[in-house]
Amino acid sequence: MQNRIQELRKQRRVTQQELADALSVSRQTIISLENGRYNASLLLAHRIAQYFETTIEAIFIFDEEETL
Amino acid sequence: MQNRIQELRKQRRVTQQELADALSVSRQTIISLENGRYNASLLLAHRIAQYFETTIEAIFIFDEEETL
DNA sequence: ACGATAAGTATAGCACACTTTACATTTTTT
DNA sequence: AAAAAATGTAAAGTGTGCTATACTTATCGT
Numbered sequence: 080m081q082n083r084i085q086e087l088r089k090q091r092r093v094t095q096q097e098l099a100d101a102l103s104v105s106r107q108t109i110i111s112l113e114n115g116r117y118n119a120s121l122l123l124a125h126r127i128a129q130y131f132e133t134t135i136e137a138i139f140i141f142d143e144e145e146t147l
Numbered sequence: 148m149q150n151r152i153q154e155l156r157k158q159r160r161v162t163q164q165e166l167a168d169a170l171s172v173s174r175q176t177i178i179s180l181e182n183g184r185y186n187a188s189l190l191l192a193h194r195i196a197q198y199f200e201t202t203i204e205a206i207f208i209f210d211e212e213e214t215l
Numbered sequence: 216a217c218g219a220t221a222a223g224t225a226t227a228g229c230a231c232a233c234t235t236t237a238c239a240t241t242t243t244t245t
Numbered sequence: 246a247a248a249a250a251a252t253g254t255a256a257a258g259t260g261t262g263c264t265a266t267a268c269t270t271a272t273c274g275t
Binding site for chain 3: 105116118
Binding site for chain 2: 261263264265266
């Protein structure tokens with residue numbers, strides 16, 4: 080699964096720390112998500128979508144063959 | 148977090164087993180999701196939304212105060 | 216009443232989402 | 246060039262999403 084977090088974050092000129100604080104997660108979580116180390120939980124994905132004023136589907140790009 | 152999985156499943160007269168098979172998860176996963184034992188992963192949420200031909204936000208009801 | 220199908224509970228195990236801390240590297244600013 | 250800010254890596258720990266198996270309960274048709 081890919082995501083557009085870094086792209087959206089840079090568009091708005093927000094640092095990882097600022098985004099982390101706004102979402103109430105650690106900065107490591109932001110780094111790991113941006114670098115594709117793992118996927119967000121559904122709840123975090125929702126918060127991210129709200130922060131960027133869009134939908135989950137607009138931020139996370141799902142690859143059909145992915146396994147759970 | 149609440150979800151409308153059972154409601155949508157019954158609307159379409161699909162059994163838990165059929166839904167599980169369609170989503171490539173176990174029947175236990177469907178039971179647990181319907182009974183609110185835990186939340187779906189982002190990927191599974193996406194598959195569910197696709198199955199029901201709608202969006203993640205239309206199926207999962209997010210409670211603002213929830214913790215990760 | 217019986218068997219079949221559907222739905223539920225319980226438990227144990229694995230993988231991964233997220234945390235914390237600490238240190239290293241890169242980029243930006245002055 | 247040096248300081249400061251931003252980004253990255255690493256490792257260990259906790260919680261939970263999902264699986265598998267096995268047993269139980271409810272519903273329905275015959």
